Amino acid sequence: MQELQFSYRMRLDFSEPAAKHQFTLRMFPKTDARQQIMECEVKLEPECNLSKGEDTFGNRYLYGEISQEHTCFSVEVFGRAAVDRKDVFLWREDEINRYRYPSRYTKTGEKLRTYFAKVKKESGKTGYAFAKDLMDQLYRDIQYRQGVTTISTTAEEALIQKQGVCQDYAHIMIALCRLEGIAARYVVGMMLGEGYSHAWVEVCTDGVWHGIDPTNRRLVDENYIKISHGRDYQDCIVNRGVFLGGGIQTQTVKVEVKQIERGA
Amino acid sequence: MDLLDNAENINKLLARYGVKFGIYKNNTFQEQLFPFDAIPRVIEKEEFSYLEKGLKQRVKALNLFLKDIYHKKRIVKDQVIPKDFIFASSGYMPECEEIDPVKDIYTHISGIDLVKGKDGNWYVLEDNLRVPSGASYPMIARELCRRSSPLTFQKNQIEDNRNYANLLRKVLDYVNVEGHTAILTPGRYNAAYFEHSYLAEQTGAHLVNGHELIVEDEKLYFVDYRGKKERIGALYRRISDEYLDPMHFNPESLIGIPHIFDVYRKGNVALLNAPGNGIADDKGIYYFVPKMIQYYLKEEPILHNAPTYLPFYKEDMKYVLENFDRLVLKDVAEAGGYGVVFGDKMTKQQKEDFIGLLKNEPRRFIAQEVIDFQDLDIQEGMEVVARKADLRAFVLMAEEPFVWKSGLTRFSRNPDSFIVNSSQGGGFKDTWVLSH
Numbered sequence: 001m002q003e004l005q006f007s008y009r010m011r012l013d014f015s016e017p018a019a020k021h022q023f024t025l026r027m028f029p030k031t032d033a034r035q036q037i038m039e040c041e042v043k044l045e046p047e048c049n050l051s052k053g054e055d056t057f058g059n060r061y062l063y064g065e066i067s068q069e070h071t072c073f074s075v076e077v078f079g080r081a082a083v084d085r086k087d088v089f090l091w092r093e094d095e096i097n098r099y100r101y102p103s104r105y106t107k108t109g110e111k112l113r114t115y116f117a118k119v120k121k122e123s124g125k126t127g128y129a130f131a132k133d134l135m136d137q138l139y140r141d142i143q144y145r146q147g148v149t150t151i152s153t154t155a156e157e158a159l160i161q162k163q164g165v166c167q168d169y170a171h172i173m174i175a176l177c178r179l180e181g182i183a184a185r186y187v188v189g190m191m192l193g194e195g196y197s198h199a200w201v202e203v204c205t206d207g208v209w210h211g212i213d214p215t216n217r218r219l220v221d222e223n224y225i226k227i228s229h230g231r232d233y234q235d236c237i238v239n240r241g242v243f244l245g246g247g248i249q250t251q252t253v254k255v256e257v258k259q260i261e262r263g264a
Numbered sequence: 265m266d267l268l269d270n271a272e273n274i275n276k277l278l279a280r281y282g283v284k285f286g287i288y289k290n291n292t293f294q295e296q297l298f299p300f301d302a303i304p305r306v307i308e309k310e311e312f313s314y315l316e317k318g319l320k321q322r323v324k325a326l327n328l329f330l331k332d333i334y335h336k337k338r339i340v341k342d343q344v345i346p347k348d349f350i351f352a353s354s355g356y357m358p359e360c361e362e363i364d365p366v367k368d369i370y371t372h373i374s375g376i377d378l379v380k381g382k383d384g385n386w387y388v389l390e391d392n393l394r395v396p397s398g399a400s401y402p403m404i405a406r407e408l409c410r411r412s413s414p415l416t417f418q419k420n421q422i423e424d425n426r427n428y429a430n431l432l433r434k435v436l437d438y439v440n441v442e443g444h445t446a447i448l449t450p451g452r453y454n455a456a457y458f459e460h461s462y463l464a465e466q467t468g469a470h471l472v473n474g475h476e477l478i479v480e481d482e483k484l485y486f487v488d489y490r491g492k493k494e495r496i497g498a499l500y501r502r503i504s505d506e507y508l509d510p511m512h513f514n515p516e517s518l519i520g521i522p523h524i525f526d527v528y529r530k531g532n533v534a535l536l537n538a539p540g541n542g543i544a545d546d547k548g549i550y551y552f553v554p555k556m557i558q559y560y561l562k563e564e565p566i567l568h569n570a571p572t573y574l575p576f577y578k579e580d581m582k583y584v585l586e587n588f589d590r591l592v593l594k595d596v597a598e599a600g601g602y603g604v605v606f607g608d609k610m611t612k613q614q615k616e617d618f619i620g621l622l623k624n625e626p627r628r629f630i631a632q633e634v635i636d637f638q639d640l641d642i643q644e645g646m647e648v649v650a651r652k653a654d655l656r657a658f659v660l661m662a663e664e665p666f667v668w669k670s671g672l673t674r675f676s677r678n679p680d681s682f683i684v685n686s687s688q689g690g691g692f693k694d695t696w697v698l699s700h
Contacts, residue, residue, distance in 0.1 A: 022479075022522040024511040051482060053526055055512075056361045063511065063523055094337065101352035231358075240511050242522050 001085075002222045003038075003260040006190055007078035008197065009253070010239060016247030017069035023241040024063040026055075026228050027077050029189070033088045034211075035225060040079035046070050057235055059228040075239070080260065083222040088202075088209045096183035096204050098231060105232035106175035109156035116179045127182065127205040131212060132219075134176055138169060139217035151233065166199040166215040167233055173201045173214045174232065185229045187211065188236040192223035192257045197238065202229060225257060270412040271302035271643060277408050282458050283401065299691035300405050301642040305653065305673040312697045315378070315386060315657065316667045318567030321557060323374050323659045326391060326544045328560040330370040333543055334360050344559050345552050348576070348627055353549065354597060355542025357505065359512060363529050363540075366439040370538040373435070373500075374659040375399075375672075378567070379637040387570045387635055389654065391550065393541040395502050398672035398692075399428050399658050400459040403466070405694045406670070423697040425670030429466035431660050436469065436498045438662040439534035443495030446470040446486055448477070450503045450519040460502050469500065479523040484533045498534040499524075505539045547596040547630050548574070571633040575626040584631045585619065591631045593618070606634065640693070642675055651675045655695060671695040 008027055031037045042062065044050070050064045066073065090096065102108055123133035142162055149157070149164040155175040158168035170186055177184035183204040191198045200213040200220060211220025228236045239251075279297050307315070332339055333350060340347050350356055375396025377389045406425050410417050436445045447469045449460035464471035470486055477496065478485050485493045501508065507517040509525040527533050543549065551572045554565040573580040573591075584591060588607045595603030610618065622629055639650035653675035658668040673693040 022511070024523075051526070053529075056358045063526065065522075097347060097351040098356075098358045101348075234515070237515060240515050242510050 001082055003262075004081050004083055004192065004223075004225060004257050005079075005260050006081060006225055006255075006257045007076065008190060008227075008255050009074070009076050011072065011074040011252045012239070012241070013250045013252075014071045014073075014246040015249070016245055017071055018073075018243040018246035018249075019067065019069045021066040021070065021073060021241060021243035021246075022063070023065075023073070023239060024061050025075060025239055026059050026061045026188075026236060027075065027238050028060050028062070029079075029081060029225050029227050030058070030060055032226070034084050034086055036082040038080045038082060040077065043074075043076040043078075045072070045074045055235075057228070057230045059230070059236070069245075073241075081225050083225060085221050087211070090204055090207045090209060099183040099185045099204065100178060100181070102175065102178060103231035104154075104234055105171045106155045106178060108175060108179060111159050112156050112172070112175050112179065115159060116176050119176070120180070126180070128203065128210055130180060131173075131177055131182060131184075131203045131205070131210070134173060135212050135214045135217055138173055138214045142169060142172065142214075144169075144215060169214040170199045170201050171232060173212070177201070177203050185209075186232045186236055187226055187229045188238065189224055189226040189228075190255050190257050191225075192259070194254075194256050196253055197227070197255050198224075199233070199236075200224070223257075267409055267413040267416045268302050268643065270409075271300075274302060274405065274408045274412055275300050278405065281404060282461075283404060298401060299677070300401075301675065301691055301693045302409070303641050303643060303648070304694045304696045305640055305655065306696045306698065309698045309700060312669065314566070318386075318565070319376055319657055319659050319667050320665045321561065321563060321566050322376065322388065322391070322553065323371055323661060323665045325553065325557040325560050326374070326393060327369065327371045327661065327665075329556050330393075330538070330541060330544050331368055332560075334363065334540060339556065339559055342559070344555050345549070346576070349546075349548050349552070350543065352627060353543055353546045355540075355544070355546045355549075357540040357542070359525070360538070360540030364531065365528075365538045366441060366531065366534040369439060369661055370541055371544070371659075371665075372439065372536040372538075372661055373432070374661075375656045376659060377654055377656050379570075379635055379654045382636045382638055386567060387637075388553075388567050389570055389635075390547075391545045391553065392656075393537060393545040394504060395537065396656070396658070397456040397459050397502075398656050398674075399432075399668065400462040400466075401692050402670050402672055402694045403428050404462060405692070409694060420696070421698060421700045423669035423699045425668065425695075425697075428658070428668055428670070429463065431666065431668060432463065432500075433467045433469075435660050435662050436467065436500060436536065439536065440498035441532060441534055443497035444470060444486060445498045446472045446477070446496050446500070448472055448474065448499055448501040448503060448521075450474075450507070454502070456502065463500075470496075474503075474519045474521050477521045477524070479521065479527055482527055482530055482532055484521070484524060484527045496533060498536065500536045505542065508535075508539060547594050548576075548627065551630060570635050573631045575622055575629055575631065580631075581622075581626060584622070588615070588619070590634065592634050593622075593629050593631050596628055596630060640673070640675060642691070642693070649679070651677065651679065652681065653693070669697040 029037050048064045048066045050062045053061050119137050145163040149168050155171035158164040159172050174184040185202050187200050202209045230236045371393050375392040378386050447464045484496045506514045507520050509520050510517045511522045512525040557565040575581040591607045593605050640653040641648045642651050656672040673695045674690050676690050
């Protein structure tokens with residue numbers, strides 16, 4: 001187990017004033033069997049009234065409206081977490097059904113199907129062992145590259161390009177696991193270090209959710225803090241917003257996760 | 265009969281009132297008139313009361329099914345419906361899990377499509393439980409027919425169908441949690457805009473678009489042009505689930521209302537119909553509706569489905585392959601007459617490709633016997649010709665389901681076509697239910 005200090009800063013700059021800005025934020029890590037959130041604070045600017053919600057996937061969100069004109073919207077979430085290496089047990093058998101079939105981003109096309117057949121034949125394994133082989137194979141076949149895919153790229157499209165970012169790795173991995181009949185879900189979270197938010201995958205085999213990070217070819221360990229999960233990207237969008245005006249918007253995200261030295 | 269002599273006038277009036285049907289295809293929007301044929305479909309009193317019983321039973325079971333699917337899922341646990349058919353369906357929305365709609369009603373307004381076979385039996389072809397449209401067309405047509413030919417309606421004993429607005433109002437009031445009632449339209453470019461405005465006018469509900477509704481303090485409000493706010497307690501929304509709330513569903517929706525789903529989940533507004541209903545009118549689930557009736561109501565189904573096969577089951581797949589040329593195949597993900605192919609209308613190549621697809625994705629298709637349904641007479645110029653027609657019956661639900669004593673009869677204008685959908689350019693008739 002290790003203790004981590006995290007901060008997630010998101011800032012939206014508008015070239016022209018925006019008003020009637022309604023938003024929903026899903027950026028709050030939650031305590032589960034693997035991670036304990038010991039402290040979590042939110043700072044929002046401009047200030048406004050917030051309502052709380054929890055969606056069907058168990059993610060918590062805050063929502064509200066900034067009615068006055070503003071040119072910047074910023075959210076900071078920071079806190080401390082104690083994170084373990086262990087996997088999370090499934091507590092309700094039927095909750096996995098929603099993660100077993102193709103969703104918007106993970107629809108199976110010809111490319112996914114042939115790729116799946118190839119990997120399956122080479123691996124010859126099933127369950128978690130197969131998922132790990134998938135991770136290895138994807139890491140070899142897909143090139144990490146920013147700017148070639150967008151937030152609306154599907155698993156099929158990304159696989160055809162053989163390039164993409166963590167969102168694409170995760171979608172492809174999920175689509176392939178589901179073809180094998182393994183329940184798989186999309187996870188958004190933070191990783192030790194500085195940078196952007198991250199996306200990975202959880203697969204459920206033998207009643208246990210295992211975290212797998214195909215982008216880094218790494219099993220999820222105590223360096224990962226999970227924020228949300230869902231069927232695919234759309235269920236985990238960190239910031240959804242609708243507003244009037246605003247002109248051109250620029251979003252900046254800065255995530256920082258540090259180890260807390262014992263005794264410090 | 266002077267009603268028929270007035271057919272042209274009635275069509276002119278319908279055009280003036282804006283009875284149109286917009287079709288959005290290949291990225292262009294075309295609005296076309298929805299041609300009215302003055303020869304009514306007539307249904308005898310006894311025959312209709314049989315339909316009525318069957319329709320009520322069917323909708324009751326569908327409503328119980330929806331509650332079950334979004335809560336305990338007994339019907340899946342008891343293996344009446346394989347779970348693939350629920351969870352792989354695009355109509356199943358996990359977001360609706362554990363939500364209790366006001367008074368447990370999901371199917372406030374159902375449009376059940378039926379045909380009458382040449383064998384004299386009625387068959388249900390489809391259940392439409394999301395936003396079925398069409399009631400307004402026979403309503404206004406009846407109104408105009410009565411005006412142009414009052415004698416016809418004095419001489420014949422016909423159930424008055426102009427009460428649809430009252431029935432709808434009753435349902436809206438029954439589920440209203442507190443406040444006003446409104447009909448939400450995506451706007452005048454929607455295929456059924458005429459209907460939205462007509463129903464609003466007839467029921468006395470506000471006709472609103474997404475921009476006029478706001479969420480505040482976890483409640484829904486209508487803001488009028490002066491900025492005055494009124495609470496909305498029941499919203500008959502004529503937009504699909506996907507566009508309802510950009511904060512929960514399609515983030516790009518511009519016609520939805522941010523956070524309305526939160527208000528709904530807290531029970532602070534009734535939405536008609538309930539979100540998530542798509543699972544019950546999925547073409548794959550259709551096969552199981554008679555089984556639902558037995559399962560939930562412990563009754564034998566009164567109305568029959570068209571004989572349907574699920575290639576998902578091995579023995580059905582075998583049957584489908586052996587009888588391919590006789591059957592009609594439907595893609596479960598499509599609607600509005602799209603994704604429907606007839607086995608005997610395919611070229612050899614098309615057939616081979618299709619069978620390949622079918623074997624790859626057996627759950628994606630259902631196969632049905634082609635029902636040789638009865639023709640109805642329609643006027644074409646000076647002649648009377650026979651064309652295929654179906655009936656969309658409307659079932660509304662308050663304490664109990666009730667059936668509107670009329671319905672939308674749609675016909676195909678193409679003599680060789682069995683597809684009568686308005687989005688495919690068909691016409692409509694009034695439906696007379698006799699009262700004696």
